[in-house]
Amino acid sequence: MRVVRVLLGLAAVAAAAGCAVGSAATTVDEARALTAPLEQASSAVGTATLATELLGDGRSIAAVTDTALLDQVHVLEEAADAVATFVPADGTGAAWQADALTAVRDAQLAVADARGWANGAGADEAAVVAALDASATALDSLTATLDEVTGG
């Protein structure tokens, strides 16, 4: 019985800790909370670029690239969700959130375009890759800005 009580106690502490992160108190915490979904989004864009280039070079088949891009659409959805549900404490945080949301939305657009191209719809490879690169650059520079705040 004692073990159960200790476990319940631990669970309560863990839950409380989880809530504390949800309502970030300091600017550093805010920056950190936004960095995670941005890194997730860069990872998705990086994967999408690789999958697209492989198909363009004839090293991948359409089904694999299509699946890889679809998986990245889901990853970006998760990232966008994390940014959109973030509650900023002040004006700086709100501005960061707006920038992050734009960057992630642009990434979603770029990956969706890439998937359209992989399935033979419009655009050309160069344009698709350029859009992905631009999105990656935007995500990276925003992450760099936030990193300066967190000191990471």
Add this chain to the structure above:
Amino acid sequence: MILGDLLDAPVNGPDDEPLGYVVDVRFVLDGPLDGTLAAPRLHGLLVSARTGTSFLGYERTGVRSPALVARWLRWRHRGTFLVHWQDVQAVEPGAVRLRDGYRRYSPDLPGRPSQRPDLHRAT
């Protein structure tokens, strides 16, 4: 009676002093012939001060390895003893009582290294 009635039952001495619990029941295949085998005759009870843990037989067999596991389990069940069935005065609901002048024996299994002689090289 089923064996479940005996196993883990508390054991009391002739003056109702608690001695421990029945951790196992020893049978010997020398009862009256029943089918192809002799019926297992109830030979005695193994009594330990502790109950509720699996002791995996280490306190009764000659197995000494792996050394750490064997030593720990033997230590947990130190003080286990055997009493003969003849020394059991009564099996009451929830308790076993021993008769006056009962004797304790070593719980070691006599001469029983392996039931698979085919697995031992001829010595």
Add this chain to the structure above:
Amino acid sequence: MNLPPDEHPPGLVLDARLHLLDRQVLDVDGVPVCTVDDLEVHGVDGSDLPDGSRPAVVTSLLSGAVLATRVFGGRPPSSRWHRIRWTHVADVGTTVALGVRGDTLDVTWTERWVRDRVIGRLPGGRHDPG
């Protein structure tokens, strides 16, 4: 503390928990039947509640519904035991071997029910794999 050694009994020595309970029971063809969940003990005079005044012997292996009470405690109603008479036991080693076929025993009724109602009715269920 050195206890005197027990006299060396003439027959094979079996500790119930160590050598009988939870052992696999195999029928005469080597087919698994059940595990030993409990043992039924009677006095040699047939009494159901023996004590040390007269010898007692194992008359049956018990299996089936006894498992639940062994895990969760309590005493099973005797109507729900499945008995395998000791007469049918042919050998005791790392398994308990019977001298009869498992299909003839009450304890395998669930196996037969599942075979007759489910598995035996699916196509290929009664053929050798291959």
Add this chain to the structure above:
Amino acid sequence: MKRLLGVALGILTAIGGFLDIGDLVTNAVVGSRFGLSLAWVVVVGVVGICLFASMSGRVAAVSGRATFEIIRERLGPRAAGANLTASFLINLLTLTAEVGGIALALQLASSVEPRLWIPVAALALWLVVWRTKFSTMENVTGLVGLTLVVFAVAVFLLGPDWSELADQAFSPAVPAAEGHAVYWYYAIALFGAAMTPYEVFFFSSGAVEERWTVKDLAQSRLNVLVGFPFGGILSIAIAACAAIVFLPAGIEVSSLSQIVLPVALAGGKLALAVVIVGIVAATFGAALETSLSSGYTLAQFMGWSWGKFRRPAQAARFHLTMIVCILVAVGVLMTSVDPIKVTEFSVVFSAIALPLTYLPILIVANDPEYMGEHVNGKVTNALALVYLVIIVTASVAAIPLMIATGAGS
């Protein structure tokens, strides 16, 4: 000549059968986040599974008793029942992950969404369990699974900076971007992926299925001691592929489609086709092993008739158990749960449950009543005790680490 072929076949199927969805996913995730700095865990895990599998195989060959019969006999109904509950549920979780893995791999080949593949995969799975001979099943999935060697080939084709990879592997350090708790959490996940308990249920029951005797001990030892380390090398190759391509780009692996991209980069369409075939074979083989393990564990605990060498009607409850488990796995997957997430949980829970199966096997392998002169030697026991400590430590640390790291996120 025939004997030599038999030996080669045994080793090759052991290599091909070593990898499953857990190894694929965990190694790729770890490679993309930690490089090769956790490769040592794979080595520790492979030595452990060699020790554990050869011990349970020896017990099964000498005594004819499979793992769960022994667990029940040694631990009694209560402890063994708790053990069964845990092992059975984790095995079911692993089965679910493997079936999901088959569907994801087929999606890679077809673009058809996994939910449409799941029932197809499950039906194929059941048909093989129902009708195919044990040895055919083992050999075919094992040999086709060997195509995963393409991961090792890909590492060479990618032309990595070998000194950097060696540096990661031989002087492991926690990467700057990751915390220590996360590092150790993934160490436990990798250990669980390499030492999944179902492999032991399957291995010991398989020894009974194939009627191994003392005469087959040398062959079985060879299969394990040569086959599993090669399987371990393939695991490290998967991590290396991810470390070479994804780690510098800051890409985190979260799907099966990412795992095959380095192979495509290295070897083009042909290599890609080969790796997809390999993943289908590996996950299908592991799905078969886990389906059978669900039947083995329950039937052996209850004392039911079991085994693929019998007609299904002669092992009715065993076959019914497998049918129900496959249906449950399909039901869970149809809720659109992510099979990769299921996999990540299944390997960690495997690590948690390891001591439950490991200890009884160790004790019986020392019991002359079962083993006669084939009891463990001194060296085996010394090593086995070291592993007992490692396994218990990993098991105890797993849950706190899981909570502290939010399951590695």
